[in-house]
Amino acid sequence: MITHPAPATTPAVRTAAPRPAPAAPRPRRRARPAAYRTLSRLLVVIIVVAQVYPLAWLFITSLRTEQDFASGNPFALPSALTLDNYARAFAVGNLGQNILNSFIVTMGANLLIVVLGMMAAYAIQVLGFRLSKLVRGIFLMGIIVPVQIALVPLFIDYSKIGLLDTYQSMIVPLAGFALPMSVYLFSSFFEYIPRETYEAASLDGAGPYRIFGLITLPLSLNTVVTVVLVNSIFIWNDFIFANTFVLTEGLKTIPLGLQNYIGTMGKTDWTATFAAVCVTVTPLLLVFLVLNKAMIQGLESGATKG
């Protein structure tokens, strides 16, 4: 979708910027970048529209009547708006239960990711020990390990110890596979806490536990927000672990619940499905829109430090 405008940019970049004569660089550089800027502004608009339009279309479709959707141009504005689809969405599936389950799994996994990630980073980066480099490496390796490797072994282990079809069966691997990134983000942040801070606290008689609670924890709240937001996106939308380890209707999270809308009788109720999608996306979307500045900043600094 985005590729169409993309190839056009390279020649545009080239032609829009002839070399300014070294003797009089100023006036020339003013004129050309203006054209360049208009062009790039236009391109950005096109790309963003192409990027966001499918989502807008999804939302509009959720407000269409069924007949309107079935007969007609997909780009047309709806002839009438209706909330019937939302009523049907709630009537057909277990949306409430699905959302609750997703909340429980997201909260549980996030708690583990933040607390355990911070503890490991504290041990590695602040306390330090002889093999800390090795342990850090073992954690970092996890960033590139694909989750598929754990599906069969965990399925076997879970069925042995009776953990199959529980919240924990989703929370543990979700947390485990997110830990490496969390350890990485926390330990790169801890590097920036100056040694003097710890020395001062130590002189006041604080031990490692109090320093963790009174200095490290409060200072890293921003990183906590980043870690929680980024992971929430992945966990809220996790499909593969839930699809593998959840067997009963009552434990289904949102991604599994949404599948109920795909017609068992062959015909899918698309408008109701899209209404359900809109409902399930809303909580995450609200959090994202409210906190996106914090998240974007965290992502940017986290990635560029490394």
Next chain:
Amino acid sequence: MRRGSLDSPARKAHTMLPTRSRISVLVFLLPPLLVYGAAVLFPILQSLVLSFFSWNGIGDMEFVGLANYVHMLTHDDVFWRSFLNALGYLAICLVLQLGGALVVASLLLSLRRGRELVKTLYLLPAVISTVAIAFLFERIYSIDPVGLLNQVLSWVGLGSLERPWLSDVNTVLAAVSAPEGWRFTGLYMLIIYAALLAVPRELEEAAILDGASRWQLFTKIRFPYIRPVWITTTIMATTYGLRGFDIPYLMTNGGPGQSSELVTTYMYKTAFTSTDYGYASTISVFIVAECLVAVGLIVFMLRRKADA
């Protein structure tokens, strides 16, 4: 520091705290290691062991040595088909994600206003679940009733290209790859944008004064400067691409035939449809090996270019 000098030199180099006990290290380190071990490390070992067995989950496990690996590499046409498909899927994802990200991030730099808005809008698809995305693109690709893509094609006079994108064996792989690419462009764009912002202004201005074109400015100044971040994002995008699963699994389940089968979906079906745990583990070991090799190659290639 001053207190640390009483310690052994080795310890002084590691710790930031003047006083800390060995027990406190364990208290902080053991719980995360336990969870990580149980969810990640131990399953990797288990998969490795299982890959040398033949087991359907119920009967006895039978040790077969390297037979699974030999079968996978020499006799299994579906495996090779899915491996080639996975490479195609990866290529499309990388072009959309890294190429798209670089283009948009560069364009964003030339905007004066609205950068925050563009970033937010661009990141939006990353918030949507893969199941919802699969639904959405199923409708975009559909031909009856006519979906967004076919409608656009007929408007711009390319009506001859209209087709059911998901049931055409020639287009299905691209059709299941594009949504994955689309979903995460925003994420990589953010990272690259932040890196481009960090390029020192003086460096760029000096280059412009020396008569560098915009293209030269990019290839000679900006890109070399963001190379470390570029390596990170390439690694991220590649490993995520190689483990891509949800969208092909949900939209086509590998079909029609094997035309959109990826190694991951093949492994999943082998494990949970055919309940061939041993062979499925062999394939999943391959997926991990594939990721490690890919990361090694990326680091090797991009580092070497930096030295040259």
